[in-house]
Amino acid sequence: MIATTLAYLPFLEPLPGVERIWMLMLLPLALGISVIYKAMKVADLERYWRSVGVMTVQIVLAMTGLAVLLAILVQVVVPMLPAE
Amino acid sequence: MNEPPANTTRTTINTGAAVLAWVVPGAGYVMLGDRRRGVLAGGGVLGLFLLGMLIGGVDVVDRAEDTLWFVAQAGAGPVAWVADFANAELVKAGRVGEMIAVPTGDPRVPTYPAVSSLKGVARPNELGTLYCAMAGLMNVAVILDVLGRRPGGRA
Numbered sequence: 001m002i003a004t005t006l007a008y009l010p011f012l013e014p015l016p017g018v019e020r021i022w023m024l025m026l027l028p029l030a031l032g033i034s035v036i037y038k039a040m041k042v043a044d045l046e047r048y049w050r051s052v053g054v055m056t057v058q059i060v061l062a063m064t065g066l067a068v069l070l071a072i073l074v075q076v077v078v079p080m081l082p083a084e
Numbered sequence: 085m086n087e088p089p090a091n092t093t094r095t096t097i098n099t100g101a102a103v104l105a106w107v108v109p110g111a112g113y114v115m116l117g118d119r120r121r122g123v124l125a126g127g128g129v130l131g132l133f134l135l136g137m138l139i140g141g142v143d144v145v146d147r148a149e150d151t152l153w154f155v156a157q158a159g160a161g162p163v164a165w166v167a168d169f170a171n172a173e174l175v176k177a178g179r180v181g182e183m184i185a186v187p188t189g190d191p192r193v194p195t196y197p198a199v200s201s202l203k204g205v206a207r208p209n210e211l212g213t214l215y216c217a218m219a220g221l222m223n224v225a226v227i228l229d230v231l232g233r234r235p236g237g238r239a
Binding site (some may be wrong): 009010011012013014015018019022025028029032033035036037038039040045048 | 113120121124125127128129131132135137138139140141142174175180181202204206207208209211212214215218219222223225226229
């Protein structure tokens, strides 16, 4: 791991260790989307960062909820269906 | 005699600011006099794009192999072409890393064309591609907002 990190060339090769934490990569993506969207939509920029935080949490919760629903569907509901 | 009625709202189309918003993300708002909004939107677009390239390497922007993804990424402006050029000239041409011959398993075709040892695969490549595509698509939304926004005010 240390040798891999020392040999790492930023922007030329993939970030080491992303494979293990790929689900957490939803957080910066949700934050980035919220930063851009709220820059367009918020009329009063004094409340900008609060609305960015709220939207980021909303995206993460919605994606987590969808993942739980899909997991229940695949792991619980589908195996209960008759084979034919 | 030819004056419009007093209650008619005039549609604003900021073509120049929209073009500028594509060339430099966020600059469209600055041109309309909203500097802080421009810095926030532009910083968000470029931040997402650079984070995508940091996660997956410059190979996440590939006009030749991932054309449909590139259409979305191109919304972020000329930075997408610069990244594609860097990918083609540095990684795919073998100037960094090494080129690896890929066996086919078919005796009639001994190897596929060599690929770079820095070619992105699996999750980091998927995530990086998605980040850059989201940056491009969000900048298209910013461009459309700039196109219809009144200078110094709301759309």
